Amino acid sequence: ATAPTLFQPLKIRGMTLQNRFAVSPMCQYSADNGHLTDWHFAHLSQFIIRGAGLTIVEATSVTPNGRISPEDSGLWQDSQIAPLKRIADFAHAQGQKLGVQLDHAGRKASTLAPWLVTSRNTPRLASEAARGWPDDIWAASAISYADGYPDPRAMTLEEIASLVGAWRDAARRALAAGVDCIEIHGAHGYLISGFLSPQTNRRTDAYGGSFENRTRLLFEVIAAVREVVPADFPLLLRISATEWMEHLGPDQPTWDLAESVRLAKLLPAAGVDLLDVSSGGLQAGQRIHLHPYYQINLAGEIRAAIAKEGLNLLIGAVGMVTDAEMARSIVQESGRAATSGDADRAVEIAAEDAAGQVTYADLVLVGRQFLREPEFPLRVAQQLGVEVKWPVQYHRAGWPKGAK
Numbered sequence: 001a002t003a004p005t006l007f008q009p010l011k012i013r014g015m016t017l018q019n020r021f022a023v024s025p026m027c028q029y030s031a032d033n034g035h036l037t038d039w040h041f042a043h044l045s046q047f048i049i050r051g052a053g054l055t056i057v058e059a060t061s062v063t064p065n066g067r068i069s070p071e072d073s074g075l076w077q078d079s080q081i082a083p084l085k086r087i088a089d090f091a092h093a094q095g096q097k098l099g100v101q102l103d104h105a106g107r108k109a110s111t112l113a114p115w116l117v118t119s120r121n122t123p124r125l126a127s128e129a130a131r132g133w134p135d136d137i138w139a140a141s142a143i144s145y146a147d148g149y150p151d152p153r154a155m156t157l158e159e160i161a162s163l164v165g166a167w168r169d170a171a172r173r174a175l176a177a178g179v180d181c182i183e184i185h186g187a188h189g190y191l192i193s194g195f196l197s198p199q200t201n202r203r204t205d206a207y208g209g210s211f212e213n214r215t216r217l218l219f220e221v222i223a224a225v226r227e228v229v230p231a232d233f234p235l236l237l238r239i240s241a242t243e244w245m246e247h248l249g250p251d252q253p254t255w256d257l258a259e260s261v262r263l264a265k266l267l268p269a270a271g272v273d274l275l276d277v278s279s280g281g282l283q284a285g286q287r288i289h290l291h292p293y294y295q296i297n298l299a300g301e302i303r304a305a306i307a308k309e310g311l312n313l314l315i316g317a318v319g320m321v322t323d324a325e326m327a328r329s330i331v332q333e334s335g336r337a338a339t340s341g342d343a344d345r346a347v348e349i350a351a352e353d354a355a356g357q358v359t360y361a362d363l364v365l366v367g368r369q370f371l372r373e374p375e376f377p378l379r380v381a382q383q384l385g386v387e388v389k390w391p392v393q394y395h396r397a398g399w400p401k402g403a404k
């Protein structure tokens with residue numbers, strides 16, 4: 001029998017992944033002045049040696065003031081290349097692929113690592129004493145995320161131009177480190193996504209107002225990165241498919257699924273190969289309709305819209321993937337599981353299957369389950385009856401036949 005789609009290779013431009021599992025980027029708040037540390041090496045190696053087709057390094061800032069926390073990684077200076085290269089070299093020695101997510105945190109920069117925020121009243125702001133930079137916060141407009149967060153200022157046109165240059169330079173450094181792909185972070189209320197939303201972007205210049213203007217910075221960043229990477233180098237983009245602010249009503253335009261679909265259609269021509277569909281994080285007042293497929297559905301909607309136009313854009317789905325059946329169903333052509341735990345969704349899935357509707361996504365990104373269970377892909381393989389290789393050093397450690 002052929003392997004489930006989940007365990008079939010995926011070609012993204014010049015890069016071929018051995019399966020459809022990717023480790024979603026996850027900040028570790030453990031960098032040293034932007035340099036990845038032994039923590040990152042040990043942390044990421046767990047996934048590299050245990051079957052993840054692609055491992056994506058955490059949000060890595062293109063400028064010092066773009067870090068989410070003072071302990072975030074960066075690629076704004078050449079000394080930051082070597083520790084990333086060490087991980088890329090290790091991945092390649094294991095026959096695996098490594099990507100890096102490049103980011104600028106915008107108005108959510110200079111905040112404390114989450115475990116330092118011990119109560120609801122602890123300000124998120126990392127003060128200067130905590131090695132933060134509360135007086136140098138960039139955003140589309142001077143609107144703070146929430147109480148306790150830094151007060152940003154609206155970027156000048158010169159700063160925007162220098163930021164695009166910083167993306168170009170960081171992409172060059174990522175290439176020098178030998179990574180196999182770059183993901184642009186355009187989600188979660190960080191700088192780029194703050195420009196996308198008409199709620200957080202109140203600019204009246206060429207970077208605000210119309211859809212074309214709000215997406216301008218994103219397209220400039222995409223072009224800057226494409227300019228320095230080889231023609232066969234894969235480029236991923238993560239967006240928030242909605243900011244979950246639809247409750248503001250029709251008079252208050254927000255960044256929503258319709259805008260995301262409109263954006264997605266423009267991405268292949270701009271040189272983006274895979275759209276990684278996340279959501280939320282832009283507004284403290286977001287109202288997420290949470291259920292196991294809440295975000296997978298958004299990926300599926302975008303993928304369907306893209307397929308309708310015959311466009312060539314791969315889709316990544318992420319969020320609450322914890323078991324074999326769900327992972328399998330996301331990328332499988334048929335026979336999706338109605339196991340979402342959401343009765344309405346189960347009925348919808350059954351109807352879509354009956355109508356022969358296609359899959360949700362091409363790649364499954366997984367975050368927290370990898371933290372709980374670094375061998376998640378190997379366990380899923382076992383449960384789906386797929387033969388996969390464990391590292392040779394662990395050759396006697398595979399699960400016994402028939403174990404679940």
Ligand code: FNR
Pocket residue numbers: 024025026027028058059101185187188238278318319320321365366367368369
């Ligand atoms: C995250 N997430 C995240 N997302 C991102 O785009 N860049 C990042 O650096 C981080 N950092 C991060 C750290 C930690 C500790 C967690 C748990 C999450 C979000 C993550 O990539 C993923 O999208 C979500 O966690 C949802 O997927 P799971 O965890 O439900 O599989």
